[in-house]
Amino acid sequence: MSALAVRGLDKSFGGLRVTSSVDLEVEPGERRLIIGPNGAGKTTLFNLITGELRPDRGAITLFDRDITRIPSRRRAHLGLARTYQIITLFPRETLLGNVTLSLLGLSRLRWNPCVALRRQAGLVARAHEVLARVGLESLAERPLAQTSYGERRRVEIAMALAQRPRILLLDEPFAGLSTEERRDVLRLVAGIPREVTIVMIEHDMDVALDFAERITVLHFGEVVVEGTRAEVVAHPRTREIYLGE
């Protein structure tokens, strides 16, 4: 059984084929890296997997369950979580408020109009725990608008981790970070337990190379090369497409 399987996935925007017969199989617990130049269709592939876009053809299964036709909000309840390349957080809420919203998304409590959210001790305690895990516990009560870019990147990851996903899709988690911040985030991602399967998009191959077990190279919406780290790095097509040699 694979954690995530994509078969024959096609997607076009008008005449532009952004995803072209993509096949992808990720084993449970695997760390998969997806690389490719700008416009290769990496984020589109994530949007198809999470259901924010509908594929023209093909199938997506999550632990052998076909989710191709399931609305994207339901996929979160099935254990699929993602982060965004462009930070997509709640600027008017505190960090605690952001993470609480993430926890609330999977709780029936989200429909409750009669109780005070701050009094939900279990939820608030778990939100603090998640913030501690990404090293932001001391900023819990700070409004998101008053935090640094690097801190927001970590909140992005905290939002996804809070949902205790079985599959985590990380869309360029290092984008725009300094070398030092990258190391922190990498350590954070490396510390995620093995019961979580991770698929990561990273534009910059050097950063995430150590992390990945298997690598998929996308180019113009197609899977060009796939294999172990060593195989992909050594493959002439990778060098040709990706490293521009």
Add this chain to the structure above:
Amino acid sequence: MKPAVVAVAVAVAVAAAVPFWVGGLYYVNIASQILLYAIFALGINVLVGYAGLVSLGHAGLLGIAAYAAARILGGGHGHLAGVVGGVAVTLVASGVFAALALRGSGLGFVMITVALGQIVWGVAYRWISLTNGDNGITIQGRPRPFGLSLASPPAFYWATLAVFLVALGSMAVFVRSPFGASVRGTRDQPRRMNALGYHVWMIRFLAFVFSGFWSGVAGVLYLYYNQFVSPQAVALTASAEALLMVIAGGTATLLGPIAGAALVVVMKNVASAYIERWNFVLGAIFVAIVVFMPEGLVPGTVRLARWALARGR
């Protein structure tokens, strides 16, 4: 006791004592109007402020409640049937409004609410057998809940105050609740909310219906206050005026819509007695608010007060 509790208690006491200190029945009636429009504005604020969906058709909902209650009363039914029926019809209408308006987003949403409001206006104006057209519908007398007559201005004021306090209380609970957080989340990041597992459409739909409920309650109060309803109540200008109350007072705040309602009602009734061109004055005030306090009267005043305090130190 906490200072907040004391402040609320004092505010309620002052509000309850209005008929004793305001100086004249005319002003008691103005106070009733402020409260009933405040209930309406609080309802609109759920949608405009917390859900981030601008509606220009809410006077249609207020009007539907007023017309439905007037027809039920005119059919010889009691006040309880009138009140419950009026609000129930409005709830159903809100559901229909929401289902249609939520097909669009942003400006599309606004335009659909305008269209829906205009349909209600058209029905009120032209469907004479249902609404008596331009002449409107007059009702006979106000209800006597628990044997207390609401015929006198102070009695009606206290009844409106009681309903207003329930409305305000429901808002205070709503904004602090998990559902309130869900609604605000769909305003700020609908895409992320969806990815986090929230049913964005349903959350917006329920926010609309909640908003419609208080618009309906305001509509029934409107009917009993005026003992009359005509197409004027559902005109586009009525929707715009209510929206301006919310925006002028401060969207997504509890007290903003109340301040906005007070401003508009006072300008309409009191200032118009002294200045013929009171509409011009109201317009100038709105411009001043937008220039100096773009966030609205209540948050703007808080900001200025903080600034003044910091300077004073």
